[in-house]
Amino acid sequence: MRSLKFIALCAALASLAGGGNAATLDDVQAKGHLQCGINTGLAGFAFTDARGNWQGFDVAYCEALAAAVFGKAKGNVKYTNLTGKTRFPALASGEIDVLSRNTTWTYSRDTDLKQTFVGVNYYDGQGFIVPKSLGVGSALELNGASVCIQTGTTTELNLAGYFRDNNMDYEPVPIETNAEAIKLYQAGRCDAYTTDASGLAATKAAFDSPGDHVVLPEIISKEPLGPLVRHGDDEWADIARWVLNALIIAEEKGITKRNVKRMARRSGDDAEANRMFGNEGSFHEMLRLPKTWARDAIAENGNYGEIFEKYIGRNTDLGLERGVNALWTQGGILYAPPFR
Amino acid sequence: MQQQYEAGRHPDLPPPLVERGAVKWVRDNFFSNATSIVLTAVAVYFLYKVVPPFVEWAFVDAVWDAHHRNECRAKGEGACWAVLRARIAQFTYGFYPAHLYWRVNTAFVLLFIALAPLLFEHVPGRRYLLWFSLAYPVLAFFLLWGGLGLEPVESAKFGGFLLTIVIGVTGIIGSLPLGILLALGRRSRLLIVHTISVAFIEFVRGVPLITLLFIASTLLNYFLPPGTYFDLLLRVLIMVTLFASAYLAEVIRGGLAGIPKGQFEAADSLGLGYWKSMRLVILPQALHISIPNIVNTFIGLYKDTTLVVIVGLADPLGISRATLADSKWQGLSTEIYIAIAVFFFVSCFAMSRYSLYLEKKLHTGH
Structure with a gap:
């Protein structure tokens, strides 16, 4: 953690010395592509298909953002694969334009590491998975257990806090990636594996006999995951934020990948949709984007709900429920500010 | 009845069975003393425990043809090599880019042609090939990264x-x-x-x-x-x-x-x-x-x-x-x-x- 801070500090100093890099949008347009930081591989969120294309929930956001800027994502977005440790220096140094890598929005990352979180695209929480044979029914019974934990993440700190608060001991088994964790956990190297609940679902789905393992009921932390950009370029942050909001608003209004072209042409009486698609007023000029930005962003992979269902939803191997990630109108907490 | 030889005419007899061939080799190498016998036993037990299950897992029960890990599991208990088949490229x-694989393949084959005269003395046409070896890095660069009319x-x-x-x-x-x-x-x-x-x-x-x-x-x-x-x-x-x-x-x-x-x-x-x-x-x-x-x-x-x-x-x-x-x-x-x-x-x-x-x-x- 200290080395991370040191690097971030170097970054801050260097960007001060270099006069800052203000207009990210201009840079992106000049180089002709969006450089997007993503995971090195996390089921449902970032993975390659058989043809070597990156796909996933986090990748879909990169594509939407690239489409908003360039009209379409194909050929206009490149990916940098980042680990838990390299993600923040990569963003701070300007190697990437936006980080969309299941990153938890926290106070110190926002302030101390000098990043701007543009919203939340998945509300997660940290949980535990244990073998049924361990005979544990609650996380409070894990006293003395060895726990596999990914380094350089918030889960590491949450785990320490949770065990301290409940006066329990544990033996951490530090690991780097989810794939590694699955191996160690299955080999019995640790009694429990802890990560975000979405990750646990993915992990459990990959087991040969998922029935032999149980996800404990306790969720010990809030993990709002979302895309983020560097401090110091609010215009770019606004673009990143409103692309995400546009995807959520589109779900609210039933605008889908299939009907977005038609809806964008004549949105009828819906004033908000008209404003978003540039049929009313010239809101796109405020973002310095083409008039069709919202249409293009939605056309890429569909609205928020479509992206969710395609990569991590009920019909995928992950099989995640919408839960709190449903729209506010459907019992969730997903709520985009009005487009006005 | 034992055959009689004249003095000094006795032909050379083969060594006793236990002192020659495979038997002697095995005895000398595996059972020469107590430590050796114990080590041999341990090694044999270890191989017996490891090799047959591995062969079974890697070859006998392995699945080569599947499109999903669940399909693998359904077809056999062994290794799911189908993942390699699906992702070998x-x-x-x-x-x-897939349509440019030939450039990588060419560069790879040429690498060996360029290395041959450097590694071995008796290569036909070595003198001329050495010039090729010298030019190879430049050639490989353009093949792999493109340029000079090749798609970058x-x-x-x-x-x-x-x-x-x-x-x-x-x-x-x-x-x-x-x-x-x-x-x-x-x-x-x-x-x-x-x-x-x-x-x-x-x-x-x-x-x-x-x-x-x-x-x-x-x-x-x-x-x-x-x-x-x-x-x-x-x-x-x-x-x-x-x-x-x-x-x-x-x-x-x-x-x-x-x-x-x-x-x-x-x-x-x-x-x-x-x-x-x-x-x-x-x-x-x-x-x-x-x-x-x-x-x-x-x-x-x-x-x-x-x-x-x-x-x-x-x-x-x-x-x-x-x-x-x-x-x-x-x-x-x-x-x-x-x-x-x-x-x-x-x-x-x-x-x-x-x-x-x-x-x-x-x-x-x-």
Whole structure:
């Protein structure tokens, strides 16, 4: 953690010395592509298909953002694969334009590491998975257990806090990636594996006999995951934020990948949709984007709900429920500010 | 009835059955004394426990043809090699455009043609082939990255074994001359040359490769003027080459130290200048002494290329992460790691065998 801070500090100093890099949008347009930081591989969120294309929930956001800027994502977005440790220096140094890598929005990352979180695209929480044979029914019974934990993440700190608060001991088994964790956990190297609940679902789905393992009921932390950009370029942050909001608003209004072209042409009486698609007023000029930005962003992979269902939803191997990630109108907490 | 021979006419009889052939060999090697017997028993038990289950898992029950891990599990209990079949192109070429694979393949085949005259003395047309070897790096560069009328391919598309070989071969070819120069520099009596060589070697050797890669990938961006784009793979290639050259310099310095003073004086007395004496007398002997260590460094460098995964390059380990994240193939890391291990073993074993061959060929001692 200290080395991370040191690097971030170097970054801050260097960007001060270099006069800052203000207009990210201009840079992106000049180089002709969006450089997007993503995971090195996390089921449902970032993975390659058989043809070597990156796909996933986090990748879909990169594509939407690239489409908003360039009209379409194909050929206009490149990916940098980042680990838990390299993600923040990569963003701070300007190697990437936006980080969309299941990153938890926290106070110190926002302030101390000098990043701007543009919203939340998945509300997660940290949980535990244990073998049924361990005979544990609650996380409070894990006293003395060895726990596999990914380094350089918030889960590491949450785990320490949770065990301290409940006066329990544990033996951490530090690991780097989810794939590694699955191996160690299955080999019995640790009694429990802890990560975000979405990750646990993915992990459990990959087991040969998922029935032999149980996800404990306790969720010990809030993990709002979302895309983020560097401090110091609010215009770019606004673009990143409103692309995400546009995807959520589109779900609210039933605008889908299939009907977005038609809806964008004549949105009828819906004033908000008209404003978003540039049929009313010239809101796109405020973002310095083409008039069709919202249409293009939605056309890429569909609205928020479509992206969710395609990569991590009920019909995928992950099989995640919408839960709190449903729209506010459907019992969730997903709520985009009005487009006005 | 026993046959009678005249005195001194008795033919040579074969040795007793237990003192010859396989029986004797087995007894001498496996059962010569109590310790040996115990060790043999333990080893046999171990092999019995490990080999049959492995063969069963890897070959007998293995599944080659499936589109999903669940399909694998349904078809058999063994290894799910189908994941390799599905992703073999990615593991070989990374994200290189599929319609340009031929360029990679050509570069790979030409690599061996270029290496042959360097590695072996008796290659037909060696004199002309050496010119080709000299031109090969330029040729390979244009084949892989494009240009000169070929469609350009950016380095971000490089991955898998292609990336390993590119980094490994570049590092090996680049670091040898650099290492020799640094070793000579370190022994030089010229103050500035000496100081620079020592400072470079000590700095690079004193810092882990991961740190250098991290500097190359991240910190370098802070120090370059904003907007400068400096290819990540190129940065990594430079760092790996510099890193290996510092180690090689020390290896070769060891070789130089092993040359008796008389050889230097002999070269001087022949009236040879510094470079001539080095080239004709000292270095051939010093390099000969250092061969095992040089190859050792090369093998280390080759395996170290897997570290580039932490700076986001898609070497075979990077590809494996991305593959394992596809929910279709999740949890099959054993199969993938075995395949990668086989690839590295074959490469490194070949290097090691070549070094043995070279040592034997150059062995002129008594």
